[in-house]
Amino acid sequence: MYIDSKNLSNTINNFYDSHMYTPELLDFYQQSDYVNLGYWDDEVSTPKEACDLLMSKLLDFIPEKQGNILDVACGKGETTRYITKFYSPDEIIGINISEKQLSNCRKTLPSATFQLMDATSLQFENNSFDAVICVEAAFHFNTREKFLKEALRVLKPGGYLVLSDILLTCEGEESFLHKVENENYVQDLDAYEALCRRVGFESITIVDATENCWRRHYRYAVEFVHEKFLNHQFDFSTLQHYMSFYYRQVEALKYYLLASARKEK
Secondary structure, eight states, rough: OOOHHHHHHHHHHHHHHTTTHHHHHHHHHTOOOOOOOOOTTTTSSSHHHHHHHHHHHHHHOOOSSOOOOETTOOSSSSHHHTTTTTTTTGGGEEEOOOOOHHHHHHOOOTTTTEEEOTSSOSSTTTOEEEEEESSSSSSSSSTHHHHHHHHHHHEEEEEEEEEEEEEEEEEHHHHOOOOOTTTOOOOOOHHHHHHHHHTTEEEEEEEEOIIIIIHHHHHHHHHHHHHHTTTTSOOHHHHHHHHHHHHHHHHEEEEEEEEEEOOOO
């Protein structure tokens, strides 16, 4: 099924703009504005802590956190807020395709800059940023390759792209209406590295974080919704709704990865 770029954006927006503001999701993330799987290790006990750790892991890829940074698909602004631990707010630009989410970002971080923009068509000059970060969004883009080319273009020589991304199975690609005839499909981690290299990046690092990000998140989430059910906070139909959502993701999700790549100096 082919979906053009405008309908693709509308489909993504309609899902996230409704999903990200539900009381259940806000409760899950301890009233923070995260909506990511996070990175779970033995020291992490909550989704917010896991999302903070994911941001820490990604930013650790950048040797010298200085200059300016572009936060691609910045969501409601929680990833951008974390970036302010290392970058001055006036050196941060966040972009998103949802005005609703961007409005939230501007309230959260009025000193940073937020713009409505498609990640595959960045409206910035060549060599504009010292770093680009994209958290758990590139699997939505039409396409991932176009985004990588744009990220390379807007990075300054020696600058870093860091991101987390999800690789779906072929069946998973076909089951999501926001996909565009598998044009965004990447088979595995080796293929992902090859794509980054073909686009023009060097010093590429790809980390398989499927266990720490997806599987541990899944285990926590399943226990969370069952606890709600046991405490009579969720009825049976609500429990079924959430479990069905996670079961579908198990069938669709193949890898969760962390990646770092540098633009040649």
